[in-house]
Amino acid sequence: MAGTDSETAILAEGVTKSFGDVKALRGIDLAVRRGTVLGVLGPNGAGKTTAVRILTTLLRPDGGRARVDGHDVVREAAAVRRSIGLAGQSAAIQEELTGRENLEIIGRLYHLTWPQARARATELLEQFDLVDAADRAAKGFSGGMQRRLDLAASLVGNPAVLFLDEPTTGLDPRSRLSMWDVIRSLVAQGTTLLLTTQYLDEADELADEIVVIDRGLVIAAGSSEELKNRVGGDVLEFTVADQHQVAAALGAIAPLGEGEPHVEADTGRISIGVGSGGSEALVSGVRALDAAGVAARGLTLRRPSLDDVFLALTGHAAEETPEPAGRGRKRGRAPDGKASS
Amino acid sequence: MTAATALSTLHLDEPPLAQRARWAVSDTLTITRRNLMVWMRVPAYIAFTVIQPVMFVLMFRYVFGGAIPVQVHGGYVNFLMPGIIGQTAAFATFGTAIALATELRKGVIDRLRSMPMARSAVLAGRLVADTARMLVTILIVIGVGYAVGFRFQNGVAGAIGMVALATVFGLAICCIAAYTGLAIKDEESVQAFGMIWLFPITFLSSAFVPIKTMPGWLQAFANNQPVTYVIDTMRALALGGPIQANLLKSIACIAAILLIFAPLAVRAYKRAS
Numbered sequence: 001m002a003g004t005d006s007e008t009a010i011l012a013e014g015v016t017k018s019f020g021d022v023k024a025l026r027g028i029d030l031a032v033r034r035g036t037v038l039g040v041l042g043p044n045g046a047g048k049t050t051a052v053r054i055l056t057t058l059l060r061p062d063g064g065r066a067r068v069d070g071h072d073v074v075r076e077a078a079a080v081r082r083s084i085g086l087a088g089q090s091a092a093i094q095e096e097l098t099g100r101e102n103l104e105i106i107g108r109l110y111h112l113t114w115p116q117a118r119a120r121a122t123e124l125l126e127q128f129d130l131v132d133a134a135d136r137a138a139k140g141f142s143g144g145m146q147r148r149l150d151l152a153a154s155l156v157g158n159p160a161v162l163f164l165d166e167p168t169t170g171l172d173p174r175s176r177l178s179m180w181d182v183i184r185s186l187v188a189q190g191t192t193l194l195l196t197t198q199y200l201d202e203a204d205e206l207a208d209e210i211v212v213i214d215r216g217l218v219i220a221a222g223s224s225e226e227l228k229n230r231v232g233g234d235v236l237e238f239t240v241a242d243q244h245q246v247a248a249a250l251g252a253i254a255p256l257g258e259g260e261p262h263v264e265a266d267t268g269r270i271s272i273g274v275g276s277g278g279s280e281a282l283v284s285g286v287r288a289l290d291a292a293g294v295a296a297r298g299l300t301l302r303r304p305s306l307d308d309v310f311l312a313l314t315g316h317a318a319e320e321t322p323e324p325a326g327r328g329r330k331r332g333r334a335p336d337g338k339a340s341s
Numbered sequence: 342m343t344a345a346t347a348l349s350t351l352h353l354d355e356p357p358l359a360q361r362a363r364w365a366v367s368d369t370l371t372i373t374r375r376n377l378m379v380w381m382r383v384p385a386y387i388a389f390t391v392i393q394p395v396m397f398v399l400m401f402r403y404v405f406g407g408a409i410p411v412q413v414h415g416g417y418v419n420f421l422m423p424g425i426i427g428q429t430a431a432f433a434t435f436g437t438a439i440a441l442a443t444e445l446r447k448g449v450i451d452r453l454r455s456m457p458m459a460r461s462a463v464l465a466g467r468l469v470a471d472t473a474r475m476l477v478t479i480l481i482v483i484g485v486g487y488a489v490g491f492r493f494q495n496g497v498a499g500a501i502g503m504v505a506l507a508t509v510f511g512l513a514i515c516c517i518a519a520y521t522g523l524a525i526k527d528e529e530s531v532q533a534f535g536m537i538w539l540f541p542i543t544f545l546s547s548a549f550v551p552i553k554t555m556p557g558w559l560q561a562f563a564n565n566q567p568v569t570y571v572i573d574t575m576r577a578l579a580l581g582g583p584i585q586a587n588l589l590k591s592i593a594c595i596a597a598i599l600l601i602f603a604p605l606a607v608r609a610y611k612r613a614s
Binding site: 108137 | 371446
């Protein structure tokens with residue numbers, strides 16, 4: 001085996017990639033220990049998919065180096081491909097074929113014999129709760145079933161390292177929870193997993209370590225708990241139903257906070273980090289809002305979520321498109337996703 | 342970079358060459374099988390690849406045919422059939438381009454490229470399956486032609502030669518289509534682009550009418566383009582007549598298309614994203 005630390009399943013150092021003028025990755029470092037889950041968290045266009053495509057040998061990095069399961073992703077791409085499984089943002093299955101046929105064909109392409117490919121397909125269909133639908137065309141599957149089939153397909157070769165690029169994007173909440181269960185059971189069996197997501201709760205639920213990527217750079221790394229501590233305390237949150245009162249509310253609470261308050265425009269939800277102010281901050285908040293004549297609902301003091309972390313780190317929410325204007329940097333089409341080349 | 346890559350393919354944990362060659366063949370057959378299964382499951386694909394050429398046969402035979410004077414033994418239907426078959430081979434490649442664009446969009450190609458399978462197999466399997474599909478279509482069209490009065494005039498060898506030439510020609514067009522599908526990526530644009538070049542190149546040829554009925558400026562194009570060379574050769578194979586000059590031109594054109602577009606298609610596949 002190539003001589004890297006055998007405890008490290010994925011290692012990236014200074015990986016860069018540009019598409020024309022757009023710098024998709026500006027020097028990414030990642031390290032994932034064997035048997036753990038790394039959540040790569042970032043908004044659309046942050047560079048998550050580009051990073052996954054480089055680590056899975058689909059794209060060559062412009063600079064830096066990366067190893068997966070001990071093999072260099074450029075020089076030993078074929079060996080990397082024998083170690084990995086990949087499930088992307090859309091279900092990469094042949095809809096006209098049945099679930100079983102899809103898996104059997106993938107098995108054949110992993111050079112299993114027909115009997116082995118059939119046996120592996122049956123095994124995976126059971127594991128992913130697809131037995132009843134196994135012999136129907138995948139076209140008729142629900143979104144959640146298609147994603148499960150796609151995930152099953154990525155596991156046909158028993159990969160040591162699994163890459164899931166936004167595995168639950170576009171799924172309804174119930175399918176999402178069932179996908180989480182499936183992923184947890186895979187991890188319990190010892191698979192090393194790199195998972196990208198724009199959902200903070202998903203990273204919180206599934207990942208041992210999280211890296212936050214924004215505009216092609218890792219801006220923070222650590223466990224969910226460590227990241228939350230970086231917000232530095234509690235968060236005061238409330239909702240202002242009347243759009244016209246939002247400005248007044250912001251004016252009233254701004255002096256209480258340690259950072260800028262954040263407003264979710266469509267819901268009128270306002271949050272602000274209040275450090276270790278505790279219940280005093282809560283009381284001051286009520287008084288300030290009352291004095292300003294703002295009708296606020298659901299005023300609470302809570303522990304920070306990863307949403308707050310993201311906000312504190314980047315100045316914008318995870319599921320918002322970053323505001324390019326103020327940064328004076330030209331951004332082209334999002335380099336993250338199918339439209340790129 | 343290329344030299345480094347070539348060296349790295351000799352990496353020690355690579356399987357031996359003979360094993361890789363066997364896998365390349367078996368992977369190609371697996372992809373071929375998958376593509377043919379998909380084709381047979383979708384009525385729209387069958388309609389597009391079979392019903393459309395059959396309609397062309399009937400339409401030209403009975404609607405336009407009476408108005409088109411030809412000096413061919415057996416009349417217009419004998420003139421028409423080699424033309425329709427050549428056009429059928431060219432149009433069958435729409436399926437190639439659209440299928441590859443769709444697989445690219447859905448991430449199927451990403452999945453396959455991330456697997457330890459032969460890199461050549463996705464394209465090779467696509468070309469083998471689409472050529473087989475094209476051959477089936479051609480045989481059905483010939484059957485329909487027989488029902489409406491077409492007869493080969495030049496023996497069995499000539500008939501087989503005509504079908505073989507049409508198939509090889511179709512394969513060459515498939516390479517162009519594979520490249521456009523992978524390069525353009527969007528299914529609707531791929532289809533629109535196919536119309537833009539396939540319609541003129543097949544209709545502005547000797548496929549349906551004698552070229553001398555066209556205006557002079559059009560004759561200059563129609564007389565000197567690959568589809569005319571191929572169809573005139575097919576016609577000579579099916580009906581008899583001088584063949585050598587057109588056959589050589591056909592082979593040269595087909596070879597040129599393959600030499601240019603097969604590498605382009607492979608490159609587009611390797612870089613696809």
